[in-house]
Amino acid sequence: MITPPVAALAARLPAGRLPAYVHDLAALDGHAAAVRAALPRAVELYYAVKANPAAEILAALAPHVSGFEVSSGGELAHVRASVPGLPLAFGGPGKTEEELLLALDAGVRRFHVESERELRLLAALADGRPGGAPVDVLLRVNLPAAPGDPGGAALTMGGGPSPFGLDPRAAAACVPLLRGRLRLRGVHAHLASGLDAPSQLAVAAAVAGWAREFGDRHGLAVPEVCVGGGMAVDYTRPRSRFDWTAYGQGLAALAAEHPGVTFRVEPGRSLTAYCGWYVTEVVDLKHSHGEAFAVLRGGTHHLRTPVAKGHDQPFTVLPVDVWEHPWPRPAALDEPVTLTGQLCTPKDVLARRVPVAELRAGDRVAFAMAGAYAWNISHHAFLMHPAPEFHFLA
Ligand SMILES: *Cc1c(COP(=O)(O)O)cnc(C)c1O
Numbered sequence: 001m002i003t004p005p006v007a008a009l010a011a012r013l014p015a016g017r018l019p020a021y022v023h024d025l026a027a028l029d030g031h032a033a034a035v036r037a038a039l040p041r042a043v044e045l046y047y048a049v050k051a052n053p054a055a056e057i058l059a060a061l062a063p064h065v066s067g068f069e070v071s072s073g074g075e076l077a078h079v080r081a082s083v084p085g086l087p088l089a090f091g092g093p094g095k096t097e098e099e100l101l102l103a104l105d106a107g108v109r110r111f112h113v114e115s116e117r118e119l120r121l122l123a124a125l126a127d128g129r130p131g132g133a134p135v136d137v138l139l140r141v142n143l144p145a146a147p148g149d150p151g152g153a154a155l156t157m158g159g160g161p162s163p164f165g166l167d168p169r170a171a172a173a174c175v176p177l178l179r180g181r182l183r184l185r186g187v188h189a190h191l192a193s194g195l196d197a198p199s200q201l202a203v204a205a206a207v208a209g210w211a212r213e214f215g216d217r218h219g220l221a222v223p224e225v226c227v228g229g230g231m232a233v234d235y236t237r238p239r240s241r242f243d244w245t246a247y248g249q250g251l252a253a254l255a256a257e258h259p260g261v262t263f264r265v266e267p268g269r270s271l272t273a274y275c276g277w278y279v280t281e282v283v284d285l286k287h288s289h290g291e292a293f294a295v296l297r298g299g300t301h302h303l304r305t306p307v308a309k310g311h312d313q314p315f316t317v318l319p320v321d322v323w324e325h326p327w328p329r330p331a332a333l334d335e336p337v338t339l340t341g342q343l344c345t346p347k348d349v350l351a352r353r354v355p356v357a358e359l360r361a362g363d364r365v366a367f368a369m370a371g372a373y374a375w376n377i378s379h380h381a382f383l384m385h386p387a388p389e390f391h392f393l394a
Pocket of ligand 1: 207231270
């Protein structure tokens with residue numbers, strides 16, 4: 001599960017330089033190449049930057065993606081500076097006037113529009129700017145849940161009442177606004193996270209069907225359909241992967257039913273989750289009312305993922321055989337251990353009651369699947385512990 005270069009660095013770093021985030025960019029390159037190869041050539045692959053915006057990650061993904069999906073002015077400026085020249089799609093709810101202006105001035109020409117207000121504002125700003133290039137709009141619609149879907153989805157972002165996208169009934173009101181510099185490019189939907197390939201394909205078919213009906217009803221061409229991200233990442237089975245081959249074959253069949261339509265996917269988590277590890281050491285190990293607790297350097301202020309998603313973060317124990325203190329080494333043997341951080345809150349738990357053969361104070365632990373929604377979603381300032389180091393292994 002842990003790659004050899006990551007394990008080697010995790011063993012080599014002095015304890016005082018832990019915790020550390022270690023990324024395996026060669027593994028990321030291989031994974032992204034496999035994802036790209038599994039998708040039909042005509043399907044565009046965008047990376048949803050919010051999953052992990054580190055410049056090194058963006059650069060490693062750049063050869064494999066058609067572009068990047070950004071969801072704020074901050075992401076937009078960062079991606080422009082980190083990987084200049086690649087196409088951007090600007091999504092996200094609550095876009096402000098300043099952000100839309102920034103995007104227009106930065107040459108972004110693909111907007112995922114989330115409301116009628118946003119469309120009116122974008123039209124006014126675009127018409128008031130010099131430079132005649134059309135501004136492409138994809139209407140983000142919050143379609144009803146597709147058949148066979150998303151009961152099991154980990155995070156539902158659409159299908160029911162939601163702040164994301166347009167209610168499909170409100171989309172018709174946008175049609176008269178698509179003039180001047182604005183041009184309808186397509187339809188966008190991102191309805192759920194954590195879907196397997198068959199569920200994702202059901203969502204894609206529903207979105208494409210809706211886009212076709214919408215175009216027919218209003219006499220508009222809808223040449224692009226973005227079916228979002230949310231490809232499943234299973235933290236309880238670190239070795240399993242979303243079935244990109246089945247998904248790619250399904251998308252090819254769907255594209256054949258919709259000639260003239262370019263399909264786009266914008267995964268985040270499923271691209272980068274597997275390339276990152278959070279490496280730390282066991283500071284203390286104790287038994288309390290019959291249960292073993294390992295207290296680690298760092299914690300959920302660096303890696304909030306297990307708390308945010310409600311899982312045990314998968315980990316590997318890296319034994320350290322040196323113990324230089326004259327007192328006995330605290331240890332857990334063949335028993336379940338709860339791995340916590342240094343925060344003074346019972347919520348600072350990375351993994352709960354996980355059986356281990358042996359875990360001792362001074363051993364190291366490498367948490368896997370820490371390459372997406374990890375450092376960047378965490379509450380770094382809480383308790384003022386030092387920040388981790390970041391390593392990107394080529
Ligand atoms: C977060 C998000 C994504 C990526 O979702 P993952 O679950 O990380 O694949 C894609 N599109 C939109 C609009 C999003 O908000």
